[in-house]
Amino acid sequence: MRTTVSQIAREAGVSPATVDRVLNDRDGVRGRTRDIVLQVATRLGYFGPVSEVAQQRVRMDFVLPAGTNSFLAALKRYLLEEAHGRGDVTANVHQIEGFDPDRLSARLRDLRGRTDAVGVVALDHPQVREEINALAQSGVRIATLVSDIPTVEKVGYVGVDNRAAGRLAGLLLGRFLKGQGTQHIAVFMGSLAYRGHEEREMGFRSILSEEFPEIRIAGLAEVSDDRDRAYLETLKFLDTGGIDGIYNIGSGNQGIARALRDRKAERRVVFIGHDLTDATRLMLLDRTMDAVIDQNPRVEAREIVRLLASAVKGSMEPEYLPRLQVVFKENIPAN
Known part of the structure; x- marks a missing residue:
C-alpha cells in the first residue's frame, strides 16, 4: 500500500499542506522542516522500497535524572512517544535517583552490549565521562541531551545554548x-x-x-x-x-x-x-x-531520536540547538 501524505505528516509532526509543499518542491517551508519531511517520506517508502539499512531496528536507551522535575517528566513522555511513532526504534528510559555519579556510571556500564544508542542527561564528572567514552568505544552511539559534556566521545548534543x-x-x-x-x-x-x-x-x-x-x-x-x-x-x-x-x-x-x-x-x-x-x-x-x-521538550525528543537513529545506520545529522523562547503571562501558548 502506498504511503500517504497524511501518514508522512503525522510522523513528521507537520500539516499535510506542508508535506504537499515539500513533496512538490514548492517554497514556503523552512530548510530543516523540509529535511525532516523528506527523511520521513523516505523511511516510510514514499519514494520506493526501503533499503535494509533503513529498515534496521535500533535499540535506544535514555538515561535521565529521577525526581519531581516537570520538564524532565515531559521529556521522558515525548522520548517514548517519538520512538513509538517510528517503525525502526525501540526505546527504554532509565531514571537515576539523585545527583549521583556512581549510580549514573553504573547504569551506563550496564548498557554495554544491550543497546545500539544512548541519549543521556549527564553530570559532568570524571567517572561519568570515563563511562560514556567506554560505552562509545564499545560501539554504542552516544548523544548528550539538555546539558552537554563537550569532551566525551559522542555523535552530538541536543539542547539549548x-x-x-x-x-x-x-x-x-x-x-x-x-x-x-x-x-x-x-x-x-x-x-x-x-x-x-x-x-x-x-x-x-x-x-x-x-x-x-x-x-x-x-x-x-x-x-x-x-x-x-x-x-x-x-x-x-x-x-x-x-x-x-x-x-x-x-x-x-x-x-x-x-x-x-x-x-x-x-x-x-x-x-x-x-x-x-x-x-x-x-x-x-x-x-x-x-x-x-x-525550551521545547517535544522538539528535543524528536531531534535526539533522529540523531541517534541516523548515527546507528551510518549517516550523520547536524547537531540541533532548539531556539530559546521567553514566555510571559501575555503570550502563553495554547496547550
Whole structure:
C-alpha cells in the first residue's frame, strides 16, 4: 500500500499542506522542516522500497535524572512517544535517583552490549565521562541531551545554548529591576555538576556584571532540583534581610512560588525561571512568576531520536540547538 501524505505528516509532526509543499518542491517551508519531511517520506517508502539499512531496528536507551522535575517528566513522555511513532526504534528510559555519579556510571556500564544508542542527561564528572567514552568505544552511539559534556566521545548534543539562556535571564531580571537603585537577588540551581546549570550561572553573572552592576547576588542555593529544599531556601532569603529578585536555573519552581505566596511577596519579588510546564503556566497566570525561558521538550525528543537513529545506520545529522523562547503571562501558548 502506498504511503500517504497524511501518514508522512503525522510522523513528521507537520500539516499535510506542508508535506504537499515539500513533496512538490514548492517554497514556503523552512530548510530543516523540509529535511525532516523528506527523511520521513523516505523511511516510510514514499519514494520506493526501503533499503535494509533503513529498515534496521535500533535499540535506544535514555538515561535521565529521577525526581519531581516537570520538564524532565515531559521529556521522558515525548522520548517514548517519538520512538513509538517510528517503525525502526525501540526505546527504554532509565531514571537515576539523585545527583549521583556512581549510580549514573553504573547504569551506563550496564548498557554495554544491550543497546545500539544512548541519549543521556549527564553530570559532568570524571567517572561519568570515563563511562560514556567506554560505552562509545564499545560501539554504542552516544548523544548528550539538555546539558552537554563537550569532551566525551559522542555523535552530538541536543539542547539549548545554556550560556545564552543564562544571559537572557540576566537581561530580563536586570530590565525588570532597572532604575530602582541597588537591588539584591537570589540564584537557585540544581547542581553545578550539570554543565548546563553551570553555564547558565556563568551567562547570568556575566551580563549582570556588564550591564547591571547595581544588582547584587545575595546568595546562591544549590537545591538538587528539589521543590521542598527550594521552599526552605526561599524562606531563608525572604526572612533574613529580604530580596528583590530570584533567578531559578533549574527545577524547584513550585517550592519557590509556595514560599513567595506564604510571605505574600509574589508581587514584590521578580521571579524568573526555566521551562513552561503546567505548574509554571499557572504561576505566570497569577503573576507569581514574571517570565519563563522555555525550551521545547517535544522538539528535543524528536531531534535526539533522529540523531541517534541516523548515527546507528551510518549517516550523520547536524547537531540541533532548539531556539530559546521567553514566555510571559501575555503570550502563553495554547496547550
